[in-house]
Amino acid sequence: MRYAYYLGCWIPARLDQYDLSTRVVAKKLGIELVDLEGAGCCGTVLVRSVNFKTNIVMSTRILALAKNMGLDLLTLCNGCYESLMEAEYLVKTNKDLREQVNTILKSTDNLVYEGGVKIKHLIEVLYNDIGLDRLRDEIKRPLDGLRVAVHYGCHILRPSNRLKFDNAENPRILDDLVEITGAKSIYWPLKLWCCGSPILAVDENLSLSIAGMKLKSAKEAGADCIVTICPSCQIQFDTFQPDISKVTGEQYNMPVLLYPQLLGLALGFTPKEVGLHLNEISAERLVKALK
Amino acid sequence: MSKVVISLKLVEIDPNLKFEIANTELGGKAFWCIQCGMCTSGCPVAEFLKPHRIVKMVMLGLKDQLINCKEIWLCTTCFTCSERCPQEVDPANIIFSLKNIAAKQGIIPEGLRSIGKNLAETGRVIKISTYRERERKKLGLPKTPQVHVEKNREILEETSFIKALERVRQ
Numbered sequence: 001m002r003y004a005y006y007l008g009c010w011i012p013a014r015l016d017q018y019d020l021s022t023r024v025v026a027k028k029l030g031i032e033l034v035d036l037e038g039a040g041c042c043g044t045v046l047v048r049s050v051n052f053k054t055n056i057v058m059s060t061r062i063l064a065l066a067k068n069m070g071l072d073l074l075t076l077c078n079g080c081y082e083s084l085m086e087a088e089y090l091v092k093t094n095k096d097l098r099e100q101v102n103t104i105l106k107s108t109d110n111l112v113y114e115g116g117v118k119i120k121h122l123i124e125v126l127y128n129d130i131g132l133d134r135l136r137d138e139i140k141r142p143l144d145g146l147r148v149a150v151h152y153g154c155h156i157l158r159p160s161n162r163l164k165f166d167n168a169e170n171p172r173i174l175d176d177l178v179e180i181t182g183a184k185s186i187y188w189p190l191k192l193w194c195c196g197s198p199i200l201a202v203d204e205n206l207s208l209s210i211a212g213m214k215l216k217s218a219k220e221a222g223a224d225c226i227v228t229i230c231p232s233c234q235i236q237f238d239t240f241q242p243d244i245s246k247v248t249g250e251q252y253n254m255p256v257l258l259y260p261q262l263l264g265l266a267l268g269f270t271p272k273e274v275g276l277h278l279n280e281i282s283a284e285r286l287v288k289a290l291k
Numbered sequence: 292m293s294k295v296v297i298s299l300k301l302v303e304i305d306p307n308l309k310f311e312i313a314n315t316e317l318g319g320k321a322f323w324c325i326q327c328g329m330c331t332s333g334c335p336v337a338e339f340l341k342p343h344r345i346v347k348m349v350m351l352g353l354k355d356q357l358i359n360c361k362e363i364w365l366c367t368t369c370f371t372c373s374e375r376c377p378q379e380v381d382p383a384n385i386i387f388s389l390k391n392i393a394a395k396q397g398i399i400p401e402g403l404r405s406i407g408k409n410l411a412e413t414g415r416v417i418k419i420s421t422y423r424e425r426e427r428k429k430l431g432l433p434k435t436p437q438v439h440v441e442k443n444r445e446i447l448e449e450t451s452f453i454k455a456l457e458r459v460r461q
Contacts, residue, residue, distance in 0.1 A: 009415040012435040013423065020430055040414030040438040045368040046406055047452070048387055050394040052317055054450040061446065090316060097316055108445040158370035159383070168374050194335045194369035201402030202364045210335055210367070275430070 001129060003074035003120070004066040005033035009041050010231035011076060014239065017275030018076055018231060021260035022122060024273055029130050029138070033074065039065050044079040045155070045198055053100070059087035060101050064113035072118035074125060078230035082155035082163065084119045089162050091115050121156060123229050123259060124165070127173050135180050140268030142182030143290060148262070149223035150174050150185045151214070151237070153230035154194050177259065178227055181266035188221035190214045197232040205247055211236045212248035224286055225255040227262055234258055238280045255283040265290065305354040312349060312388040319385035321349040323378040330372030330382045340365045342372045342382035349385060358393035364400050366390075395451075397458035407456045411447055414438035 011018050026033055039062045041047070043055030063084060066073040075081050091098045092115040105111040126135065152174055160168040169192070175185040196210030215237065218226050228234045238256035245251055256279065264274035271277065271287050305311075309321040330342035340362040348357055357363065363386050372382040393399070399407070406416050413419070419435055427435065447453050 007436060009417050012427070013415070013417040013419045016423075016427055016430055016432060019427075019432055023432070035433060035436045037436045038439045038442075039436065040440070040443040041410055041416050044416070046403060046416060047410070049364070049368075049390045050399055050403060050407065050455055051450055051452045052315070052387060052391055054447060054452040056316075057446050057450055058443070061442075094316060104446060104449045108442050108449065109439075154367075154369040154371075158374045160374060192371075194367040194371075196335070196367060198368050199336075199365055201406055202400045206336065206339070206365065207367075 001030060001125070002032040002034065002071055003125070004036045004069050004071040006036045006039055006062060006066070006073055006075050006080060008075065008077045008080045008231070010235060014235055015231050015258075017261065017278040018234065018258050020278075021258060021264045021274040022076055024269055025260045025264050025267065028267055028269075029126075029134075031074075031125060031130070034069065034071060036062070036065060036069070036073070042080045042083040044083045046201070048083075055083060056087050056090060056097070057101050057104050059083045060091055060113050061105055061109060061111060063088060063091075063117045063119075064105060064109075064111040066117045067113060068111075072120060074120050074122060076122050076229075076231065078121070078153040078155035079232055081119060081121045085163055088115060088117070088119060121165075121229070123156075123174055123177055126263070127177060132176060132180055135177075135263075139181060139266050141266055141290060143262070143266050144182045145289070146181075146183035146286065147186050147222055147224045148178050148183045149188045149218035149221060149226045150178055150191065151195070151226050151228045151233055152192065153228060153233045156229065157192070174227070174229060174259065178262065181262060183262070186221055186223055188218050188223065190217035195233040195236045197236040200236070207236075208240060208244045208247045211240065212244045212250065212252075215241070215244065215252040215254050216248075216250065219252055219254055223254070225257055225283065227257050227259055229259045241281050253281065255279065255281050255286055257283060303355060304352040306352045308352045308354050308357075309349050311392075312385055315388050315391075317384040317388050317391075319381040319388060320378075321346045321380060321385060324350065324380045325378055327377065329375050329377060330380075333371040333375055335367055335369060335371070336365050342386070345389070346380055346382055346385060349389075354392070357389050358396065358398060363389050363393070364403075394455045397455065399455065404456055407452065411444055411453060411456070412440070414440045414443035
């Protein structure tokens with residue numbers, strides 16, 4: 001199992017723990033990650049808001065680089081996942097756009113892309129390629145009793161006609177992956193809501209108050225922690241939690257873990273090995289509760 | 292949108308707006324909308340942005356009002372509206388199209404403009420400091436993959452992204 005490993009922007013800039021915990025878990029499970037050199041931003045919805053075509057060319061370029069390595073692409077970011085999937089779909093189905101994109105890529109990079117790279121989010125690889133049975137066998141330290149508020153993040157689920165990831169209104173994949181660790185995925189009313197991150201640059205107060213509503217919802221549902229799979233969501237809930245409190249006037253004290261951190265703990269790695277000390281909100285009381 | 296339009300001047304109407312948007316790669320079929328409000332009922336920012344009203348305004352051809360309003364930039368791009376629309380109108384992509392039309396005229400929120408500048412300078416939406424590289428090393432992580440900054444910038448030039456960033460709103 002060998003993948004072109006595409007980090008994107010937010011992980012190297014803010015979330016070393018996502019990279020660290022992914023590499024640790026991947027090594028343990030025999031997933032080989034080859035860094036995708038030369039790849040910049042995928043464009044994501046931020047660039048799409050200004051210029052749709054710029055976004056598609058940027059994403060197609062990354063797919064072309066992965067194709068040149070002869071590998072399928074693994075991403076940890078929902079934003080990258082959605083953007084790359086959109087580009088792959090359009091390049092395959094829209095001949096005019098494909099020609100326009102390739103004219104630009106040829107002149108800037110001498111690249112051509114006609115489609116064909118498989119784009120996989122980390123949790124898709126864990127769920128489909130490794131599988132729940134294998135994961136169950138690897139669990140060394142079951143996280144029994146831990147109540148987890150699972151947060152998918154928008155751009156892994158929607159638009160489902162493009163992404164075809166899971167049932168967009170009642171997804172199970174991440175819930176199942178969380179429960180394989182022994183933890184319980186709880187019901188919380190705002191589970192499928194957006195975290196507000198994409199409008200942080202436009203209206204910070206509104207963006208953070210959306211995240212505040214979600215944190216409150218998770219807390220009221222009795223969650224011990226939130227688990228995310230998207231760097232933007234993680235930064236929003238964890239890194240900015242003190243800022244959210246300033247906007248809403250409420251204290252949450254809600255640890256937020258990235259999925260490979262949670263899985264890593266269950267596989268027997270120490271909190272430090274999965275970079276838990278790098279999270280903003282301390283997860284110490286969770287770790288103490290574990291055997 | 293907080294303001295309800297009560298009088299229309301025909302000269303300010305662009306009857307082709309709905310077709311202009313439907314014909315882009317983003318698509319979005321405003322003319323299929325039955326104003327059921329399913330989109331707005333699931334929108335996390337519905338207090339400020341009501342997708343069914345945006346779609347109605349597109350149908351009416353109120354282009355100037357739409358591209359000059361702040362609300363279109365509050366869309367969180369969560370795609371819940373498009374997911375649930377029973378008519379496949381795709382409000383999220385209609386809003387993307389409106390933002391693209393606005394941006395072409397230099398109407399871009401300051402925050403997005405500075406993200407655009409980061410992209411042009413570093414090839415990423417956020418700059419990675421040398422401090423981060425040292426931290427990565429301490430954690431035993433390999434160096435951050437290099438970005439072809441110049442090649443990325445060429446894409447931004449070729450697709451007129453830079454031109455939109457540099458254009459100042461009249």
